[in-house]
Amino acid sequence: MGDLSEAFRIAFHLLASFDRELFEIIALSLKVSLVAVAISCFFGFLMGAALCVYRFRGKQIIVIIINALMGLPPVVVGLCVYLMLSRSGPLGVFGLLYTPTAMIIAQVLLITPLIGALSLQVLHEMHKEYDEFFRSLHLSPLAKIKTLLWDARFGLIIVGLAGFGRAISEVGAVMIVGGNINHLTRIMTTAIALETSKGTLALALALGIILLGFSVSLNAAVMFLRSAISDDKNA
Amino acid sequence: MPELDEKAKGSKNLDKLIRFQNVTLKIGHHQLIHDISCSINTTGKIVVMGPNGAGKSLFLRLLAGLMKPTAGKITRGAHFLEHNQNMNLSMVFQNPVLLRRSTRANIEYALQRMNISRQQRLQLISSALGVARLEEKALISARRLSGGEQQRLALARAMVVKPKLLLLDEVTASLDPASTQIVETMIDEAANSGTKVVLITHDVRQAKRIADNILFIHQGKIFAYEPVRKFFRDPGSHEAQAYLDGKLPNPDLGSE
Numbered sequence: 394m395g396d397l398s399e400a401f402r403i404a405f406h407l408l409a410s411f412d413r414e415l416f417e418i419i420a421l422s423l424k425v426s427l428v429a430v431a432i433s434c435f436f437g438f439l440m441g442a443a444l445c446v447y448r449f450r451g452k453q454i455i456v457i458i459i460n461a462l463m464g465l466p467p468v469v470v471g472l473c474v475y476l477m478l479s480r481s482g483p484l485g486v487f488g489l490l491y492t493p494t495a496m497i498i499a500q501v502l503l504i505t506p507l508i509g510a511l512s513l514q515v516l517h518e519m520h521k522e523y524d525e526f527f528r529s530l531h532l533s534p535l536a537k538i539k540t541l542l543w544d545a546r547f548g549l550i551i552v553g554l555a556g557f558g559r560a561i562s563e564v565g566a567v568m569i570v571g572g573n574i575n576h577l578t579r580i581m582t583t584a585i586a587l588e589t590s591k592g593t594l595a596l597a598l599a600l601g602i603i604l605l606g607f608s609v610s611l612n613a614a615v616m617f618l619r620s621a622i623s624d625d626k627n628a
Numbered sequence: 629m630p631e632l633d634e635k636a637k638g639s640k641n642l643d644k645l646i647r648f649q650n651v652t653l654k655i656g657h658h659q660l661i662h663d664i665s666c667s668i669n670t671t672g673k674i675v676v677m678g679p680n681g682a683g684k685s686l687f688l689r690l691l692a693g694l695m696k697p698t699a700g701k702i703t704r705g706a707h708f709l710e711h712n713q714n715m716n717l718s719m720v721f722q723n724p725v726l727l728r729r730s731t732r733a734n735i736e737y738a739l740q741r742m743n744i745s746r747q748q749r750l751q752l753i754s755s756a757l758g759v760a761r762l763e764e765k766a767l768i769s770a771r772r773l774s775g776g777e778q779q780r781l782a783l784a785r786a787m788v789v790k791p792k793l794l795l796l797d798e799v800t801a802s803l804d805p806a807s808t809q810i811v812e813t814m815i816d817e818a819a820n821s822g823t824k825v826v827l828i829t830h831d832v833r834q835a836k837r838i839a840d841n842i843l844f845i846h847q848g849k850i851f852a853y854e855p856v857r858k859f860f861r862d863p864g865s866h867e868a869q870a871y872l873d874g875k876l877p878n879p880d881l882g883s884e
């Protein structure tokens with residue numbers, strides 16, 4: 394037990410003294426996940442809105458596929474991205490393997506289906522309600538999409554936060570394509586995995602506390618937004 | 629069988645906005661509109677009456693082009709097409725559809741595709757808010773307005789573009805007398821400035837106040853389409869008479 398309390402003591406010391414290595418890891422985690430979420434939101438929101446607005450054959454199949462992709466095992470995504478980016482892979486020439494870019498790619502592939510499927514749910518309800526109004530105005534599909542995205546903004550922020558939560562806490566895929574290289578691709582989850590297996594619990598604990606902090610504040614933000622929405626009758 | 633507007637019968641296409649020829653609408657196995665023929669002139673106010681479930685809202689949707697007839701033809705007159713495409717028609721639904729934005733932004737939304745200066749836009753918005761008596765609620769989320777205020781907003785938004793054709797589905801159903809009066813004034817003003825109004829109501833006195841012509845629908849058919857005075861003096865069919873006497877729906881009269 395002594396080890397553990399010692400580990401906690403060092404962990405808090407690391408946090409309190411703004412340890413450089415610790416904050417480097419946190420900063421990279423945030424950078425990778427934020428960029429990945431931004432890209433995924435762009436595509437996911439557009440996908441969700443387009444699926445509401447356009448009518449075409451096979452739409453239902455696409456929806457089913459997106460929902461299925463939502464449950465992709467992260468390590469499988471990591472493996473696929475690895476195969477694409479590795480030296481002998483089709484995208485090998487870019488030399489992206491074991492870079493933050495590779496981790497961003499993996500996370501984008503992981504969370505775009507999630508964000509697409511969740512935003513489709515949010516937007517679909519709204520579109521059902523707006524549909525006849527839109528059609529009575531003879532709006533173009535693009536105008537409809539713009540309106541839907543703007544009017545669902547609060548719901549979509551929640552969706553984005555859910556995506557961020559998944560991205561920042563994900564370990565399997567980024568480990569495979571990032572390689573957890575010190576000062577280069579080491580992020581919170583991969584560092585925790587490594588340090589724990591090495592037995593250096595202090596850094597792992599400090600990172601764990603931060604990660605927990607993120608997840609708690611994300612959930613708080615979501616809850617706050619939810620109640621704001623229902624108060625405001627805005628969604 | 630349905631009476632056409634006297635004038636519409638004789639004259640050329642010029643004063644016709646929309647014409648229904650043997651229009652039938654089926655959804656699934658249900659035939660909801662049966663072989664309707666009539667034409668809508670470019671001016672004046674038509675009040676559509678008929679019992680619940682008669683097909684009034686469907687008729688309005690067909691007029692708006694929101695539904696396609698399963699048989700028959702709906703033609704739009706030259707006048708309708710000449711008018712600026714974007715703004716030839718506005719509809720207020722039985723349950724008003726309001727955007728999740730402020731009252732003001734809802735009105736602004738209708739104006740977005742109009743090619744007018746900022747100055748004009750602001751002026752139109754504030755006068756629309758004024759007419760609907762919603763100035764004080766301008767910045768409130770439209771969904772926080774009371775039912776009646778929402779109706780007034782939906783109407784103001786529909787009217788702000790000065791459409792050629794204004795379709796109103798029971799817009800005063802949840803309004804207090806004062807609001808009803810405001811709305812009726814708004815409707816009159818629209819009609820006087822050249823907008824064709826087609827309004828559904830169950831309120832006989834309102835129909836008498838507003839209508840130039842009454843179009844009476846029952847079980848998906850038009851039983852009367854005639855000037856308001858004539859309709860209330862002598863509705864011309866058992867069904868319309870029974871409706872006015874408060875005896876419709878009545879299963880005995882149901883299938884003639």
Ligand SMILES: Nc1ncnc2c1ncn2[C@@H]1O[C@H](COP(=O)(O)OP(=O)(O)OP(=O)(O)O)[C@@H](O)[C@H]1O
Nearest residue numbers: 655658660678679680681682683684685686687722
């Ligand atoms: N999408 C639909 N699918 C099937 N039936 C429908 C559909 N829309 C309307 N109906 C049916 O068509 C009939 C006419 O509906 P409509 O809404 O036009 O009635 P209404 O005359 O406007 O009645 P109310 O006075 O109650 O508003 C109703 O019996 C309704 O159940």
Ligand SMILES: [Mg+2]
Nearest residue numbers: 684685722797
């Ligand atoms: Mg109706």
